[in-house]
Amino acid sequence: SHDATAQPCNPDLAEMVYGVGKMDYRQTALTFYKEATAAGDKIFVSKGEQATYNDAKLACTNAGGQLASPQNAEENKAVLDFCKMYKVFPYLGINDLLIEGSFRYPNGEMLSYSNWSDKEPNNDQGVEDCVEMYDNGKWNDKNCNEKRLIICEF
Numbered sequence: 001s002h003d004a005t006a007q008p009c010n011p012d013l014a015e016m017v018y019g020v021g022k023m024d025y026r027q028t029a030l031t032f033y034k035e036a037t038a039a040g041d042k043i044f045v046s047k048g049e050q051a052t053y054n055d056a057k058l059a060c061t062n063a064g065g066q067l068a069s070p071q072n073a074e075e076n077k078a079v080l081d082f083c084k085m086y087k088v089f090p091y092l093g094i095n096d097l098l099i100e101g102s103f104r105y106p107n108g109e110m111l112s113y114s115n116w117s118d119k120e121p122n123n124d125q126g127v128e129d130c131v132e133m134y135d136n137g138k139w140n141d142k143n144c145n146e147k148r149l150i151i152c153e154f
């Protein structure tokens, strides 16, 4: 469908979705993206790649999105599904790099939802400014230099 009210499509996102065969997966991805953004929904994308926080952040912003930053239980579950599928903990976009102890979204806004694991965030060794998700969906602050699953949101 070509809905004139849909947000401008993101060709970079469609480039991430491809297939071999008779289906036009790129067009399907574009349509999916347009309909989801028009409905005000988020799309989460992962190719299963791993990177440090800075490289993961760059991969998402280069694609026109940002690192997954779940803002409610439903979005947290969507991120958890990727975590389980790839059997790798992801980095979230949430961090306290700007102000120690004040975890925020990539745009600097304060959190409206959190799902910290028991006794977290603990800033272990004084070096944990990024956030990983465990395979139970709970969050742990972690140093930013590990290799973690890249999940972007659009």
Ligand code: IPD
Binding pocket: 120, 122, 124, 128, 140, 141, 142
């Ligand atoms: C640490 C622990 C701790 C958590 C830290 C981790 P480690 O792992 O799981 O509970 O708060 O973020 O780095 O260093 O004991 O393998």
Ligand code: CA
Binding pocket: 120, 121, 122, 123, 124, 128, 140, 141, 142
């Ligand atoms: Ca921690």
